Structure formats: C-alpha cells, structure tokens
Amino acid sequence: MTLILDLLRDAFEEVKLPPSIYESKKIINKVGLNYTKIDTCPNDCTLYLGDGEKDLDACKHCGKSRWKPNKKNKVAAKVLRYFPLKPRLKRLFTCCKTAKHMGWHASQSNKDGLIRHPRDGEAWKTFDLMHPDFTSNPRNVRLGLATDGFNPFVTFSSTYSILPVFLTPYNLPPWMCMKHTSLILSMTIPGKHTPGNNIDVYLRPLVEELKEPWNDGVETFDSSTNETFRM
Incomplete structure (x- = not known):
C-alpha cells in the first residue's frame, strides 16, 4: 500500500497524500471510517458482545473454544468486522450536494404509476401510513440491506467465502442510490463457510445500533439548509 501511495504522489504531484499506510489509517480514523472487531463463535452460534459474553472463553451454546488452537497468545478463531452506522448516516448530510437529495423521494411525484424506485411500491406507501411520525420528515433515512458471499482467494483454489x-x-x-459511492459497507462476515440462517447472529450489532436513531433520533447537521435536525 505504501508503494501505491508513492506511485500516486509521483502521478499527482499537486495532491497531498499521506506518506505511509500508517498515516493513511490515522486519517481514515479521523473521518469516522474505522471499524470494530467483534469475536464470534466459529460455529456461528453467538457474538462475544455485551457484558455477559465478551469475557467468555467458549461458546455458551455449543461449547466451541473462542480461540485458535496452538497459539501462545489468545487469538480469536473468527472475527466480525463491524462499521458503525451513525457516523456514515450523518456524513450523507455533510456534503450539500448529497444532502439536498436526501428528501428526493418525497419531493418528486410519480405521475405515470410505474415503479422506478422503492418509493413507488405499495410496501413503501403502507409503511408511510403505519409510521406518520417517521414520515413527517423526508430526511429520515430509509435503508435497504443486501449481502452475498464471494471467494476472495479463488485464484488459489480456496473454498473460503466471505459476506x-x-x-x-x-x-x-x-x-444516485445504486452508485457504488452511495453504498454503505455495514460489516464483513467472515468465512470459511457462509452462515446461512445464522446470519441473524451477525446482524445483531446493526439492529442494536439502529434502535437509537429509530427510537430517539440522532442530532445531525444538514449542510444544504445549514440547520440541525433529529435524524
């Protein structure tokens, strides 16, 4: 990575780039792009998360050891990498060019009845009727979730899969919403095999974090209107 940074500095002399991967990580942490490591059961039973679980050495459901065997130091056998969501949602309103589009779904009418966006569907309209308080502010964020596994080591004939x-x-x-620049990486679920129906175990930190903005809201600055609101 440091060699790539050296190459970019030679190609773009007018751009100020960090001198090393270490300095790059420090910049990423400052803008809120860091992630949290959460140890998981190798059998996908549970996350070592919360007061009653984070100090356990074995899974309370299947008894599988939390640690890799034959290691001097305790090294987790499986680790979930979770990217906190609230800073990323706030950042949608930091850039005025993006912030002004966050109410698009409520400001543009669908005149011909064709479905070109989820807001044109019956599920969206039913949700609006069920939750009028949420719907009252069009800036409140609506998220779609998607995942699929892939093998990052296919050239090495490995069966490892990550989600x-x-x-x-x-x-x-x-x-805009389907551009790769708009997608938010929430977590990377480790392999070797896909979790199947146990994916709900890994979605737990996301669900828990979503409860706060859903129930209480999060103070957010909207750069397009220069005002603060509860998202």
Whole structure:
C-alpha cells in the first residue's frame, strides 16, 4: 500500500497524500471510517458482545473454544468486522450536494404509476401510513440491506467465502442510490463457510445500533439548509 501511495504522489504531484499506510489509517480514523472487531463463535452460534459474553472463553451454546488452537497468545478463531452506522448516516448530510437529495423521494411525484424506485411500491406507501411520525420528515433515512458471499482467494483454489453486508440509502434518487459511492459497507462476515440462517447472529450489532436513531433520533447537521435536525 505504501508503494501505491508513492506511485500516486509521483502521478499527482499537486495532491497531498499521506506518506505511509500508517498515516493513511490515522486519517481514515479521523473521518469516522474505522471499524470494530467483534469475536464470534466459529460455529456461528453467538457474538462475544455485551457484558455477559465478551469475557467468555467458549461458546455458551455449543461449547466451541473462542480461540485458535496452538497459539501462545489468545487469538480469536473468527472475527466480525463491524462499521458503525451513525457516523456514515450523518456524513450523507455533510456534503450539500448529497444532502439536498436526501428528501428526493418525497419531493418528486410519480405521475405515470410505474415503479422506478422503492418509493413507488405499495410496501413503501403502507409503511408511510403505519409510521406518520417517521414520515413527517423526508430526511429520515430509509435503508435497504443486501449481502452475498464471494471467494476472495479463488485464484488459489480456496473454498473460503466471505459476506460483505451493504446498506443502500433509498432517500436518494435511482440514479444516485445504486452508485457504488452511495453504498454503505455495514460489516464483513467472515468465512470459511457462509452462515446461512445464522446470519441473524451477525446482524445483531446493526439492529442494536439502529434502535437509537429509530427510537430517539440522532442530532445531525444538514449542510444544504445549514440547520440541525433529529435524524
């Protein structure tokens, strides 16, 4: 990575780039792009998360050891990498060019009845009727979740599979919300095998974090209107 940074500095002399991967990580942490490591049961039974679980040495469901065998130091056998969501949602309103589109779904009418965006569907309209308080502010964020496994080591004939979980901000218009720059990486679920129905175990930190903005809201600055609101 440091060699790539050296190459980019030679190609773009006018751009100020960090001198090393270490300095790059420090910059990433400052803008809120860091992640949390959460140890998991190798059999996908549970996460070592919370007061009653984070100090355990074995899974309370299947008894499988939390640690890799034959290691001097305790090294977790399986680790979930979770990217905190609230800073990323706030950042949608930091750039005025993005912030002004976060209410698009409520400001543009669908005149011909065709479905070009989730807001045109019956599920969206039913949700609006069920939750009028949420719907009253069009800036409140609506997210779609998607995941699929892939093998990052296919060229090495490995069967290892990892699952990234992405969130799509559906407040944005269709020509923006599905761009890769708009997708939010929520977590990477480790392999070797896909968790199947146990994926709910890994989604636990995301669900717990979503409860706060859903129940109480999060103070957020909207750069397009220069005001603070509860998202």
